[in-house]
Amino acid sequence: MQQRSLGSLTVSEVGIGCNNFGLRLDQAGTDAVVHAALDHGVTLFDTSNTYGETKSELQLGRALGARRGQVTIATKFGMGLDDRFPAIKWSASPAYIEAACEASLQRLDTDYIDLYQLHFPDAATPLEDTIATLQTLVEKGKIREFGCSNFDAAGLHNATTAAKGGRPFRSVQNQYSLLSREPEDGVLAACDELGLGLLPYYPLANGMLTDKFVPGEAPPEGSRLSTMPENRRSHWLGDDMVEQARRVHAYAKEINTPVLTLAFSWLLSHPQVSSVIAGASNPSQVAANVAAATSLDAHVVERLNELTK
Numbered sequence: 001m002q003q004r005s006l007g008s009l010t011v012s013e014v015g016i017g018c019n020n021f022g023l024r025l026d027q028a029g030t031d032a033v034v035h036a037a038l039d040h041g042v043t044l045f046d047t048s049n050t051y052g053e054t055k056s057e058l059q060l061g062r063a064l065g066a067r068r069g070q071v072t073i074a075t076k077f078g079m080g081l082d083d084r085f086p087a088i089k090w091s092a093s094p095a096y097i098e099a100a101c102e103a104s105l106q107r108l109d110t111d112y113i114d115l116y117q118l119h120f121p122d123a124a125t126p127l128e129d130t131i132a133t134l135q136t137l138v139e140k141g142k143i144r145e146f147g148c149s150n151f152d153a154a155g156l157h158n159a160t161t162a163a164k165g166g167r168p169f170r171s172v173q174n175q176y177s178l179l180s181r182e183p184e185d186g187v188l189a190a191c192d193e194l195g196l197g198l199l200p201y202y203p204l205a206n207g208m209l210t211d212k213f214v215p216g217e218a219p220p221e222g223s224r225l226s227t228m229p230e231n232r233r234s235h236w237l238g239d240d241m242v243e244q245a246r247r248v249h250a251y252a253k254e255i256n257t258p259v260l261t262l263a264f265s266w267l268l269s270h271p272q273v274s275s276v277i278a279g280a281s282n283p284s285q286v287a288a289n290v291a292a293a294t295s296l297d298a299h300v301v302e303r304l305n306e307l308t309k
Helices: 026-040 053-070 095-106 127-139 153-162 186-196 230-236 241-253 257-266 281-293 298-308
Strands: 003-006 009-012 014-017 044-046 072-077 113-118 143-149 172-173 276-279
Touching: 009 014, 009 072, 014 026, 014 281, 026 053, 026 281, 053 072, 053 095, 072 095, 095 113, 095 127, 113 127, 127 143, 127 153, 143 153, 143 186, 153 186, 172 186, 241 257, 241 298, 257 276, 257 281, 257 298
Parallel strands: 014 044, 014 276, 044 072, 072 113, 113 143, 143 172
Antiparallel strands: 003 009
16 A cells, blocks of 8 residues: 655555444444455544544544554544534534544544544634644644645635644545546645645545446445435436446446546546545455555546546
8 A cells, every 4th residue: 555645644545434433334344444444554544523423433443442553543523413412513613622622532542633624614713713723732742733624725725824834734635536526626726835635535426436336327225325315316416427427437448447446546646635535334345445546547547537527
């Protein structure tokens, strides 16, 4: 597994998204995925205090156990849960960050978080206050680096200004895939200018960029597409999106390359990308994701850009 830089951190090119832990996977299932990932050289595990209704962090910490020092743990704060979880709020206020960090440290059973990420912008809290609090957490040794998620280019520039010459965001985690190319509208350029690493989520477009998905047919039973709310499913399975997926699948057959390989490796062809984060429900999916990370010829990258622009 190749490694890339993210601030002062070094992370594997393929990371494990831990949003399956706690709901779709129990502790035994989480253990199997985590141990398979470690055995394949994966060192980045991305979770959140909301994933699995707070159980994801707990199960990840238990699964890592004595191997915690071998990995980079990225977790998030700032996205709320429902009324059953009043302590999990849509907030980036200083008091909330400090409380949320302590709670995540306890659930993860660790003394420090490698990458602590603001899940969504918080219009109610000045960015200066958020970043100052995160800088203090670094000074205290509670976190090593911090980043953000779901920020546009303007927000990234504003955040750098808000850092006031001190430690800034080191990463941005946004949706990016062959079927969702919004970061090309300024975010990639901001990453270059500001020295940020991009962590794409939904790299497989909710399963549309896997061989299990057949364009024009109903999504597989039990898949993310089959279980998501209707308003989101209608977006992903709309005519334009399905047509783009069909073109990628057809091209994959034409060049005798798995769709999964094209999806992962196209993302990794972008130097701004530090790691591609993808969920896994079992060890075989971990192995497939790791195997999908390779180097594509320039003409293949160019053709994929044309097919999905």
